[in-house]
Amino acid sequence: MSNSQDVRDAAVDTDDGGHDATPMTAQERKVILASSLGTIFEWYDFYLYGALAAIIARQFFTALEPTSAFIFALLAFAAGFIVRPIGAVVFGGLGDMIGRKYTFLATIVIMGVSTALVAVLPTYSTAGAFAPIALVLLRMLQGLALGGEYGGAAIYVAEHAPQNRRGAYTAWVQTTATVGLFLALIVILVTRSLLGEAPFAEWGWRIPFALSAVMLAGSLWIRLSMSESPAFRKMQEEGKTSKAPLAECFGQWKNLKIIVLALFGLVAGQAVVWYTGQFYALFFLTGMLRVDPTTANILIAIALLIGTPFFVVFGTLSDRIGRKPIIMAGLLIACLTYFPLFKMLTSMANPDLAAAQERVQIVVKADPMTCSFQGSPIAKETDFTSSCDIAKRALAQLAASYTNEALPSGSSTEVHIGGTVLAPPNGHLTAEGDRFETDSLFEISHFRKELLPDVLKEAGYPVKADPAKINHVGVVAVLVALMLLVTMVYGPIAATLVEMFPTRIRYTSMSLPYHIGNGWFGGLMPTIAFAMVAQNGDMYHGLWYPIGVAAVTFVVGMFFIRETKDVDIYAKFLYWHPNRLRK
Incomplete structure (x- = not known):
């Protein structure tokens, strides 16, 4: 879209079924590519910590005994999640006041620099307590940056998208977290293979972090080529931008109640399903089932590769049948299948242990x-x-x-x-x-x-999983099943959140529940689950946490969340208004 094009030109001709019949334009592809690539790099930076948690525990928390060191490494990983809502408030407010593009630039610089610094950070053996403290501070900077990143990317794409293809278009942004994790795993696998296990554990783990500097340069170039969102530009031209988005979001109950509903009726459950299906599955393979880390990363990477296209499949499907049915179905299926799926994972990955x-x-x-x-x-x-x-x-x-x-x-x-x-x-x-x-x-x-x-x-308990007895196809099948649940709840969520809030406070309003849900409920999931397992003793006991959160979200969502796919995001009335306009 050109700068002079009215925002309502985003609503294009539709076929008889009420769905967009025109192909994606070159400009729309550029918008999606520019938003998604920069966000992929940010997720890559963010997830290196989780993928290297075991090594980080040995390098930065050696003063603690092994179990506590690993839990503390997971807490360092979680520190970035804890501060994400603060980033959502800070950068969300900036995005609503000065625009989406410039906020993008700020978040990518903070993320890239803080990740690259980890590559040169001294470890506990050379710097003592300074090392873990500096690590956690850099991790928190990452969280602040990511708190302002995702909402901006989702909004930017949604405000460029045709009325009836928002689910399909924003689903590409939804792939970025998984693709970023996939990229992190691939870089780690390649580096580990080239260097060997011992050199990688000693110093080679720094290389994936150092590559962030290269990605930062590419991301900056991409972000600088982007123009402002048409919806925000239209609002600027009419002088209707919010002067105090935080006050509007949290000082008015009609806005605040939708933020609360979005958190407990959508995002909290989506978050625990996402982190269970991807990160907890990886930790479960290596920590509980004692699968070799390289093998576990390869199996997870294959499952991510197979499952990622389904973000777009379910995002597109949500344009036709609605966002709510798909998200609620994913939550319910997760609650009913997590225990059997993880028990199947045990029998496939470590049959001696299962026996x-x-x-x-x-x-x-x-x-x-x-x-x-x-x-x-x-x-x-x-x-x-x-x-x-x-x-x-x-x-x-x-x-x-x-x-x-x-x-x-x-x-x-x-x-x-x-x-x-x-x-x-x-x-x-x-x-x-x-x-x-x-x-x-x-x-x-x-x-x-x-x-x-x-x-x-x-008694037959193995020290580690026997590589010759791992059912690789079976493990990948279980991981893909977990991944499909992730795509069901996550694929349509960006479009849903965009459609729930008005343009003038959209960045702040949707970013906060998203990052509280994914930062606190989801990001703390591996730490809480492993602490539950350590306390109870049952290796499956930690699954009660995501099941409980997903069940609560399912109930709240079914009773209090309305369907949003036909909401006109440029209308005068908002999602919660009884007379809201629809296209």
């Missing part, structure tokens, strides 16, 4: 008062001194799933593995209280590294 769990149950019997919270991200080895804690920590580090049985107060802890009963030692601290006494250290080490592993091995 051992079926044949030999592990039960930790203990006085509950002697058992600490195992999911603490700041715990040190010396925080777990009771026999109950030592037993559970050892089982968690060996990825052995177990159940709990409460014993009367004062009872000794027992670990039952089939017909074998183990009595884990108690830990005794030195007078300084910061390390175990020599005898205790010997007993704990013997229990963790020799006694317990030997008994588990005799």
Whole structure:
């Protein structure tokens, strides 16, 4: 579209079925490509942390014992998600006041620079506590940038799209998160293969972060070639831009209530389904099923490659049958299938483990008062001194799933593995209280590294997944099924959120619920789920978190969210107005 073209020219002639019959124009393709490529690079930067969580744990959190270090690495990953709503408010307000294009430029620069700096960041072994602190601060800068990125990209495309093809057009933006993750995995796989595992773990992990500087240059060139959105330009010409978008969004209940409904009736459930189907599946493969990281990344990458086109399929379908039916169906199916799908994943990826769990149950019997919270991200080895804690920590580090049985107060802890009963030692601290006494250290080490592993091995529990026994086709099939649920809930969501809010406060209004949902409910999903597993012992227990959130969102969405596909986003009345205009 040219700069002088009226915004309503976006509504084109339709066929008899009420759907756009004209092909995508060259200008529309350029808009989608420019918005999507820059956003792909931002997601690439953002997800490098998650894909390299295990290495980051070893490089930056070595002061903690392994389980706590991994949980803390996931928290560092989650730090970017926590601040995303702040970025949504800051950059959303700028986007509503000064325009979509210039906000794009600011977010891409912040994201690219903060990621490139990780490539030269000293690790804990050379800089001590400064290293993890600097890492978390850079991660938070990434979150701020991404908080302003996604909403702008989705709005920019939607405000260029024909009236009846917003779902199809914005679905291309929805592919960017998955494509960014795919790109991150591919770069990591190639770098790891070229260097070898040891050099990659020592210093090669920095290369994917350094490549961000190259991507930053390309993204800036793309963003500088973009013109302002026609809807925003039209609003500027009429002098109707918002002078205080934050006050309009949050100071007026008619606007605020739609933000709340968008969060709890759409985005929260979409977020946990997205992160379960992609990131948690990856962590589950490597952390619980002990699949080699390279193999797990390849399997995830194949599933992403197969599943990504379905974002556009479901986005396009939403233009015909509506956004709500597709999103709600995805949430409901996720709630009903997560447990069987992840159990299938276990049997396909580590059949020896699945067989051992079926044949030999592990039960930790203990006085509950002697058992600490195992999911603490700041715990040190010396925080777990009771026999109950030592037993559970050892089982968690060996990825052995177990159940709990409460014993009367004062009872000794027992670990039952089939017909074998183990009595884990108690830990005794030195007078300084910061390390175990020599005898205790010997007993704990013997229990963790020799006694317990030997008994588990005799019971058939594998140390890691046998590469020769992995059903690669079956694993990919399960991952694709999880991916299809992601595309159902995520493909139509951008168009839905754009259609719920007016142009003058659209950037702020849709960005906040999106980034609270995806930043807090979704981004914290792996951390919360792994903490739940560490505390409960059952490797599937963490699935209750996404199932619970998705179930709540399904109920709220079914009762309180209206269909939006026919809403005229340029009309005087808004989504929630009883007399809202429709095309």
